[in-house]
Amino acid sequence: MKIDILAIGVHPDDVELSCAGTILKHIALKKKVGILDLTRGELGTRGTAEIRTKEAKKAAKILGVSFREQLNMADGFFRNNEKFQLEIIEKIRQYQPEIVLCNAVSDRHPDHGRSAKLVSDACFYSGLMKIETLHAKKKQQAWRPKAVYHYIQDNFIHPDFVIDITKYMDKKMEAISAFESQFYNPNSKEPKTAISGEDFFELVKAKSMIFGRSIGVRYAEGFTADRTIGVNSLFHLV
Protein backbone atom coordinates (compact mmCIF):
# COMPACT_ATOMS: atom_id res chain seq x y z
CA MET A 1 0.00 0.00 0.00
CA LYS A 2 1.44 3.37 -1.02
CA ILE A 3 0.41 6.33 1.12
CA ASP A 4 0.66 10.11 0.85
CA ILE A 5 1.52 11.01 4.45
CA LEU A 6 3.15 8.97 7.22
CA ALA A 7 2.73 10.55 10.65
CA ILE A 8 5.32 9.18 13.08
CA GLY A 9 5.33 9.66 16.85
CA VAL A 10 7.61 8.15 19.45
CA HIS A 11 4.71 7.71 21.90
CA PRO A 12 1.13 6.78 21.02
CA ASP A 13 -0.73 10.14 21.41
CA ASP A 14 2.11 12.43 20.14
CA VAL A 15 0.53 12.47 16.70
CA GLU A 16 -2.99 13.14 18.02
CA LEU A 17 -1.82 15.98 20.29
CA SER A 18 0.25 17.71 17.64
CA CYS A 19 -1.02 17.05 14.12
CA ALA A 20 -4.41 15.31 14.29
CA GLY A 21 -6.11 18.32 12.68
CA THR A 22 -3.68 18.25 9.75
CA ILE A 23 -4.26 14.50 9.34
CA LEU A 24 -8.05 14.96 9.37
CA LYS A 25 -7.81 17.79 6.86
CA HIS A 26 -5.72 15.78 4.41
CA ILE A 27 -7.91 12.69 4.71
CA ALA A 28 -10.82 15.00 3.79
CA LEU A 29 -8.71 16.04 0.78
CA LYS A 30 -8.63 12.33 -0.21
CA LYS A 31 -5.02 11.80 0.83
CA LYS A 32 -3.98 8.45 2.28
CA VAL A 33 -2.50 8.82 5.75
CA GLY A 34 -0.91 6.22 8.05
CA ILE A 35 0.40 6.45 11.61
CA LEU A 36 3.56 4.79 12.93
CA ASP A 37 4.24 4.76 16.69
CA LEU A 38 7.89 3.99 17.47
CA THR A 39 7.16 2.73 21.00
CA ARG A 40 4.09 1.61 22.92
CA GLY A 41 4.69 4.32 25.54
CA GLU A 42 5.37 1.73 28.22
CA LEU A 43 7.24 4.18 30.47
CA GLY A 44 4.26 6.53 30.77
CA THR A 45 3.33 7.12 34.42
CA ARG A 46 -0.31 6.27 33.81
CA GLY A 47 -1.72 3.28 31.93
CA THR A 48 0.17 0.31 30.48
CA ALA A 49 1.48 -0.56 27.01
CA GLU A 50 -1.62 -2.74 26.45
CA ILE A 51 -4.05 0.00 27.48
CA ARG A 52 -2.25 2.62 25.41
CA THR A 53 -2.26 0.35 22.35
CA LYS A 54 -6.00 -0.14 22.71
CA GLU A 55 -6.49 3.62 23.05
CA ALA A 56 -4.22 4.24 20.03
CA LYS A 57 -6.41 1.94 17.91
CA LYS A 58 -9.52 3.79 19.02
CA ALA A 59 -7.94 7.16 18.16
CA ALA A 60 -6.85 5.87 14.73
CA LYS A 61 -10.45 4.87 14.01
CA ILE A 62 -11.70 8.34 14.97
CA LEU A 63 -9.14 9.93 12.64
CA GLY A 64 -9.92 7.52 9.78
CA VAL A 65 -6.29 6.74 8.92
CA SER A 66 -5.49 3.86 6.54
CA PHE A 67 -3.45 2.04 9.20
CA ARG A 68 -1.65 2.44 12.51
CA GLU A 69 1.44 0.38 13.27
CA GLN A 70 3.65 0.20 16.35
CA LEU A 71 7.34 -0.67 16.17
CA ASN A 72 7.90 -1.72 19.78
CA MET A 73 11.15 0.24 20.23
CA ALA A 74 12.16 0.70 23.87
CA ASP A 75 10.44 3.79 25.28
CA GLY A 76 13.13 6.11 26.69
CA PHE A 77 15.99 3.87 25.63
CA PHE A 78 15.82 3.82 21.84
CA ARG A 79 18.77 5.55 20.20
CA ASN A 80 19.49 7.19 16.89
CA ASN A 81 21.65 4.42 15.48
CA GLU A 82 21.75 1.92 12.60
CA LYS A 83 19.46 -0.63 14.27
CA PHE A 84 16.63 1.82 14.91
CA GLN A 85 17.14 3.71 11.63
CA LEU A 86 16.77 0.44 9.69
CA GLU A 87 13.47 -0.33 11.42
CA ILE A 88 12.07 3.00 10.25
CA ILE A 89 13.64 2.74 6.77
CA GLU A 90 11.81 -0.57 6.30
CA LYS A 91 8.46 1.13 6.98
CA ILE A 92 9.25 4.15 4.78
CA ARG A 93 10.15 1.88 1.88
CA GLN A 94 7.09 -0.28 2.49
CA TYR A 95 4.60 2.62 2.47
CA GLN A 96 6.50 5.12 0.25
CA PRO A 97 5.02 8.30 1.79
CA GLU A 98 5.48 11.60 -0.07
CA ILE A 99 5.54 13.46 3.25
CA VAL A 100 6.61 12.38 6.73
CA LEU A 101 5.38 14.19 9.83
CA CYS A 102 7.35 13.53 13.01
CA ASN A 103 8.19 14.76 16.52
CA ALA A 104 9.26 18.27 17.47
CA VAL A 105 12.99 18.98 17.00
CA SER A 106 13.36 19.65 20.73
CA ASP A 107 10.82 19.34 23.50
CA ARG A 108 10.11 18.93 27.20
CA HIS A 109 10.26 15.12 26.81
CA PRO A 110 13.79 14.18 25.68
CA ASP A 111 12.43 11.27 23.58
CA HIS A 112 10.75 13.76 21.24
CA GLY A 113 13.91 15.53 20.03
CA ARG A 114 15.81 12.25 19.72
CA SER A 115 12.95 10.71 17.74
CA ALA A 116 12.86 13.79 15.48
CA LYS A 117 16.51 13.33 14.53
CA LEU A 118 16.15 9.54 14.22
CA VAL A 119 13.22 9.87 11.80
CA SER A 120 14.85 12.68 9.78
CA ASP A 121 18.03 10.63 9.40
CA ALA A 122 16.09 7.46 8.51
CA CYS A 123 14.15 9.38 5.82
CA PHE A 124 17.42 10.47 4.23
CA TYR A 125 19.14 7.07 4.45
CA SER A 126 16.01 5.37 3.09
CA GLY A 127 16.84 7.03 -0.24
CA LEU A 128 20.28 5.44 -0.46
CA MET A 129 20.01 2.30 -2.60
CA LYS A 130 23.07 0.61 -1.10
CA ILE A 131 21.40 0.46 2.31
CA GLU A 132 19.52 -2.80 2.61
CA THR A 133 16.84 -3.53 5.17
CA LEU A 134 17.35 -6.74 7.10
CA HIS A 135 13.92 -8.00 8.03
CA ALA A 136 11.74 -7.01 5.07
CA LYS A 137 10.08 -10.02 3.42
CA LYS A 138 11.52 -9.07 0.00
CA LYS A 139 14.25 -6.74 -1.23
CA GLN A 140 13.05 -3.16 -0.87
CA GLN A 141 13.55 -0.27 -3.30
CA ALA A 142 15.13 2.93 -1.98
CA TRP A 143 12.57 5.64 -1.19
CA ARG A 144 13.07 9.15 0.14
CA PRO A 145 10.03 11.25 1.14
CA LYS A 146 9.82 14.66 -0.56
CA ALA A 147 9.64 16.43 2.78
CA VAL A 148 9.94 15.85 6.51
CA TYR A 149 7.96 18.22 8.73
CA HIS A 150 8.24 18.34 12.51
CA TYR A 151 5.04 19.05 14.40
CA ILE A 152 5.22 21.29 17.47
CA GLN A 153 4.09 19.67 20.71
CA ASP A 154 4.93 20.88 24.22
CA ASN A 155 7.60 23.57 24.08
CA PHE A 156 6.84 26.63 22.01
CA ILE A 157 8.86 26.60 18.80
CA HIS A 158 8.37 29.30 16.19
CA PRO A 159 6.76 27.45 13.24
CA ASP A 160 8.03 27.62 9.66
CA PHE A 161 4.39 27.27 8.55
CA VAL A 162 0.98 26.65 10.10
CA ILE A 163 -2.07 24.79 8.80
CA ASP A 164 -5.64 25.95 9.44
CA ILE A 165 -7.45 23.15 11.30
CA THR A 166 -10.45 25.14 12.55
CA LYS A 167 -12.95 22.76 10.96
CA TYR A 168 -11.27 19.75 12.55
CA MET A 169 -10.60 20.95 16.10
CA ASP A 170 -13.55 19.13 17.70
CA LYS A 171 -12.64 15.85 16.00
CA LYS A 172 -9.01 16.32 17.05
CA MET A 173 -10.09 16.69 20.69
CA GLU A 174 -12.21 13.56 20.31
CA ALA A 175 -9.15 11.62 19.07
CA ILE A 176 -7.05 12.93 21.97
CA SER A 177 -9.77 11.94 24.43
CA ALA A 178 -9.47 8.33 23.20
CA PHE A 179 -6.32 8.17 25.36
CA GLU A 180 -8.35 7.95 28.56
CA SER A 181 -5.46 6.65 30.67
CA GLN A 182 -3.28 9.68 29.88
CA PHE A 183 -5.56 12.67 30.20
CA TYR A 184 -8.10 14.12 32.61
CA ASN A 185 -10.38 11.48 34.06
CA PRO A 186 -12.07 12.34 37.37
CA ASN A 187 -12.50 8.61 38.15
CA SER A 188 -8.84 7.70 37.70
CA LYS A 189 -6.89 6.57 40.78
CA GLU A 190 -3.54 6.87 38.96
CA PRO A 191 -0.87 9.48 39.86
CA LYS A 192 -1.29 13.01 38.51
CA THR A 193 1.03 13.96 35.66
CA ALA A 194 1.86 17.09 33.68
CA ILE A 195 -0.83 16.16 31.14
CA SER A 196 -3.56 14.65 33.34
CA GLY A 197 -5.06 17.89 34.67
CA GLU A 198 -8.44 19.26 33.61
CA ASP A 199 -6.73 22.32 32.13
CA PHE A 200 -4.57 20.32 29.71
CA PHE A 201 -7.26 20.25 27.01
CA GLU A 202 -7.55 24.03 27.29
CA LEU A 203 -3.80 24.28 26.81
CA VAL A 204 -3.96 22.18 23.61
CA LYS A 205 -6.66 24.48 22.25
CA ALA A 206 -4.87 27.64 23.40
CA LYS A 207 -1.69 26.62 21.57
CA SER A 208 -3.72 26.02 18.40
CA MET A 209 -5.29 29.46 18.84
CA ILE A 210 -1.86 31.11 19.00
CA PHE A 211 -0.83 29.43 15.74
CA GLY A 212 -4.25 30.25 14.23
CA ARG A 213 -4.07 33.91 15.13
CA SER A 214 -0.94 34.37 13.04
CA ILE A 215 -2.95 33.57 9.86
CA GLY A 216 -6.29 34.99 10.96
CA VAL A 217 -8.09 31.70 11.68
CA ARG A 218 -9.33 30.23 14.95
CA TYR A 219 -7.17 27.10 15.21
CA ALA A 220 -3.98 25.97 13.46
CA GLU A 221 -1.15 23.48 13.90
CA GLY A 222 2.47 24.57 13.56
CA PHE A 223 5.37 22.78 11.88
CA THR A 224 9.05 23.26 11.20
CA ALA A 225 10.73 21.92 8.07
CA ASP A 226 14.06 20.20 7.51
CA ARG A 227 14.56 22.18 4.31
CA THR A 228 13.40 25.47 2.80
CA ILE A 229 9.74 25.33 1.79
CA GLY A 230 8.88 26.24 -1.80
CA VAL A 231 5.44 27.30 -3.06
CA ASN A 232 4.22 27.25 -6.66
CA SER A 233 2.67 30.67 -6.50
CA LEU A 234 2.48 33.57 -4.07
CA PHE A 235 -1.27 33.02 -4.04
CA HIS A 236 -0.96 29.58 -2.47
CA LEU A 237 -0.28 31.30 0.83
CA VAL A 238 -3.24 31.90 3.14
Ligand SMILES: [Zn+2]
Ligand atom coordinates in the same frame (compact mmCIF):
# COMPACT_ATOMS: atom_id res chain seq x y z
ZN1 LIG B 1 5.47 11.91 23.66
